[in-house]
Amino acid sequence: MRDVAALAKVSLKTVSRVVNGEAGVSPRLAKRVTAAGERLDYRHNFTASSLRRSDGRSRTIGVVLEDVANPFASALHRAIEDVAVERAVLVLAGSSDEDERRERRLVAAFASRRVDGLIIQPSSHDHSYLLRERRAGTPVVFVDRPPSSLDADAVVTDxxxxxxxxxxxxxxxxxxxxxxxxxxxxxxxxxxxxxxxxxxxxxxxxxxxxxxxxxxxxxxxxxxxxxxxxxxxxxxxxxxxxxxxxxxxxxxxxxxxxxxxxxxxxxxxxxxxxxxxxxxxxxxxxxxPAAIGRTAAGIVFRRLDGDTAPFQTHIVRTLxxxxxxxxxxx
Missing domain, CATH: 3.40.50.2300 (Response regulator)
Known part of the structure; x- marks a missing residue:
């Protein structure tokens, strides 16, 4: 990062703001920093920067689907990703295969990577295990099916x-x-x-x-x-x-x-x-599935932005x- 700052003739803070997508940098300076980074083949270490950022965000969300190969799930995944990319957030996804233990393992793996939010197409019949993530401030949204033994936001079909x-x-x-x-x-x-x-x-x-x-x-x-x-x-x-x-x-x-x-x-x-x-x-x-995915992702980001409204179940109509x-x- 120091090399990028030197080549672009800007401060380290300016480089940090550009690579982290923060406000306060003019388009001209941002373009100069980006060009310097490309010349030096710079690769930003998001893990390190998430530890330094005051909000502790990892800029990732975890998505657990029944089967990412299923056309419904893949369309759902893509819609979530389209919303996330606008926020410079990466989507990590995995398939539960209707296996409760696999669902829990995926959630644990995402949590260990400090994802900022979770979107889950549930297989488990008891989601009280997610209370720990809830207490840690991680928003959880369920899609396609409602949660069990946990009050949470959900987006479902009629x-x-x-x-x-x-x-x-x-x-x-x-x-x-x-x-x-x-x-x-x-x-x-x-x-x-x-x-x-x-x-x-x-x-x-x-x-x-x-x-x-x-x-x-x-x-x-x-x-x-x-x-x-x-x-x-x-x-x-x-x-x-x-x-x-x-x-x-x-x-x-x-x-x-x-x-x-x-x-x-x-x-x-x-x-x-x-x-x-x-x-x-x-x-x-x-x-x-596109509407379900967009709605779910929107809820995650609203919660991350501080929305404390009561949990809701959103119903998307069929055609x-x-x-x-x-x-x-x-």
Whole structure:
């Protein structure tokens, strides 16, 4: 840093302000310092500077997602990152794989690196372990699912309402035998979506036929198997609702294999890449992971800026996208 200051003919404090993104330096001086740093191939030591800064900030936030490879999680991650980069903050992310212990290990790893905030898509059913981070002043925001045993900010989707909308759409087309494939019942959102399915049928005076319901379906391959079991039964459904994007992909694969993709309707919860390019295009109840991510990141930074308002749960509405598969009549 001394070499950069000497080359740019400015004080050490000026260099410090530029590399730390602090105010009080003219654009002309900032440009001169940046050019000197590039000439000297200077690499700023953020760990050391965070120890020296009066606020103790590391300029990082930790993000725990179910699976960063899932299209929903990756879009969520990108939205968080877009907000963070505007604040010159780095995002560290990891996948919990629906494992409570892995979630805790990731949080501990982020905390040991002194992240300024945490955004968590929870797998654990007891988040009281985060009280220590809360007491240390680390804001914690939950996304997609609410926390358990901890009062905290959360940004979630209208899961049950979205599935009820799918049921109403299919019933309006004339369907009465509607099958349902749901994710793990241990996941809060999966519970809410299944409840929305049951409520949606009952709103139309239709009793749930348990032979048309498959729960604890995890991943594409298991969804393929579960869908084929329903499709090859003695009284198959005329329509399917799937409670998660990977489950939808598996169900569509089964429909195509049985040559039923133009005969049995399909509505999936949560969009996925290329869903519009399939034949027929897949009708979905789309979440808005970008809005969820932006909202969550905004809350973290407001808390860091001193917002002490009561914790809130923010609900982001879903949207039905009609592409053809959900418009097939019985």
């Amino acid at each position: 899961n049950a309402a979205g599935i009820r909308r799918a049921v109403h759409h299919l019933v309006k087309l004339g369907h009465r035998r509607i099958g349902y494939l749901g994710d793990l019942r241990s996941i809060a959102t999966a519970k809410e979506r299944h409840l929305g399915f049951v409520e949606g049928l009952r709103e139309h005076g239709i009793e749930v036929d348990e032979s048309l319901v498959q729960l604890d379906v995890r991943g594409i391959e298991k969804a393929d198997v579960a869908a084929r079991q329903l499709l090859t039964s003695s009284r198959p459904p005329t329509a399917l609702i799937t409670g998660q994007n990977l489950v939808t992909i598996g169900a569509f694969r089964a429909l195509r294999r049985q040559r039923l993709h133009r005969k049995i309707a399909l509505v999936g919860f949560d969009d996925f890449p290329l869903a519009d390019l399939l034949d027929p295009g897949v009708t979905v109840i789309a979440q808005d 039905m996208i009609k592409r053809g598969s959900g418009e097939i009549q019985p």
